[in-house]
Amino acid sequence: xxxxxxxxxxxxxxxxxxxxxxxxxxxxxxxxxxxxxxxxxxxxxxxxxxxxxxxxxxxxxxxxxxxxxxxxxxxxxxxxxxxxxxxxxxxxxxxxxxxxxxxxxxxxxxxxxxxxxxxxxxxxxxxxxxxxxxxxxxxxxxxxxxxxxxxxxxxx
Amino acid sequence: xxxxxxxxxxxxxxxxxxxxxxxxxxxxxxxxxxxxxxxxxxxxxxxxxxxxxxxxxxxxxxxxxxxxxxxxxxxxxxxxxxxxxxxxxxxxxxxxxxxxxxxxxxxxxxxxxxxxxxxxxxxxxxxxxxxxxxxxxxxxx
Numbered sequence: 001x002x003x004x005x006x007x008x009x010x011x012x013x014x015x016x017x018x019x020x021x022x023x024x025x026x027x028x029x030x031x032x033x034x035x036x037x038x039x040x041x042x043x044x045x046x047x048x049x050x051x052x053x054x055x056x057x058x059x060x061x062x063x064x065x066x067x068x069x070x071x072x073x074x075x076x077x078x079x080x081x082x083x084x085x086x087x088x089x090x091x092x093x094x095x096x097x098x099x100x101x102x103x104x105x106x107x108x109x110x111x112x113x114x115x116x117x118x119x120x121x122x123x124x125x126x127x128x129x130x131x132x133x134x135x136x137x138x139x140x141x142x143x144x145x146x147x148x149x150x151x152x153x154x155x156x
Numbered sequence: 157x158x159x160x161x162x163x164x165x166x167x168x169x170x171x172x173x174x175x176x177x178x179x180x181x182x183x184x185x186x187x188x189x190x191x192x193x194x195x196x197x198x199x200x201x202x203x204x205x206x207x208x209x210x211x212x213x214x215x216x217x218x219x220x221x222x223x224x225x226x227x228x229x230x231x232x233x234x235x236x237x238x239x240x241x242x243x244x245x246x247x248x249x250x251x252x253x254x255x256x257x258x259x260x261x262x263x264x265x266x267x268x269x270x271x272x273x274x275x276x277x278x279x280x281x282x283x284x285x286x287x288x289x290x291x292x293x294x295x296x297x
Contacts, residue, residue: 030189038197043282046204050289114260115186124267128250132235135277139232142281149288
């Protein structure tokens with residue numbers, strides 16, 4: 001992002017979210033796509049924009065020299081691109097994460113849970129404890145935002 | 157927002173559809189795409205749209221910030237209560253098999269209740285974050 005204007009930066013983030021939602025849709029990840037469209041493109045844009053009301057739209061020119069940052073950027077980019085070659089092949093069946101558990105879920109979800117959508121049965125059933133943690137994290141985040149942004153007059 | 161007549165009419169038409177879609181994603185989530193998290197966010201987005209176009213006072217008369225706070229906690233409590241019901245009925249934590257007459261019906265009921273808890277918490281957290289941002293800007297004026 002080289003945008004100095006925060007408004008255009010937010011819009012670029014939203015468009016990026018929509019595009020990645022489309023990519024997830026093309027990869028048959030309907031649930032992930034729906035989440036990305038609703039959370040990434042919908043709610044976070046609204047929250048970013050309401051944050052923008054409290055700050056300046058333009059960023060001040062920073063005094064930090066940008067040359068070391070550019071070097072760091074390309075170093076990280078090189079490292080990450082190098083590690084891409086170690087990732088498993090896309091959609092490969094006989095790798096560990098795709099073979100044992102996935103097969104069990106796909107074969108037994110319908111008979112054990114009676115729910116056609118395997119994603120829901122994993123999220124709320126097989127991995128219900130993880131989802132509980134996720135909900136508690138969201139709850140704590142909400143409480144923290146309320147604590148940070150509370151009204152001054154109600155709490156002298 | 158008195159003069160934006162197109163915005164007001166289009167929003168009036170859209171909000172029921174957005175809320176309906178949110179409810180569909182919530183309660184049909186075990187048969188089609190979606191679940192409590194997505195549904196909560198969509199529902200909150202519809203409600204925030206109403207707040208933006210028709211004013212915060214109208215929005216707060218529907219869902220006050222105290223109600224939203226209680227609903228946010230009720231969602232988490234509902235999830236945990238369903239989890240402990242599994243223990244009380246003789247299973248493990250968050251085991252839904254004994255919640256109803258047959259294991260399959262128990263699973264359906266458990267997943268339904270758990271997703272309802274997730275949806276309640278997520279939607280109310282989103283609305284509350286939106287409210288608190290606006291409270292800050294009210295103070296500044």
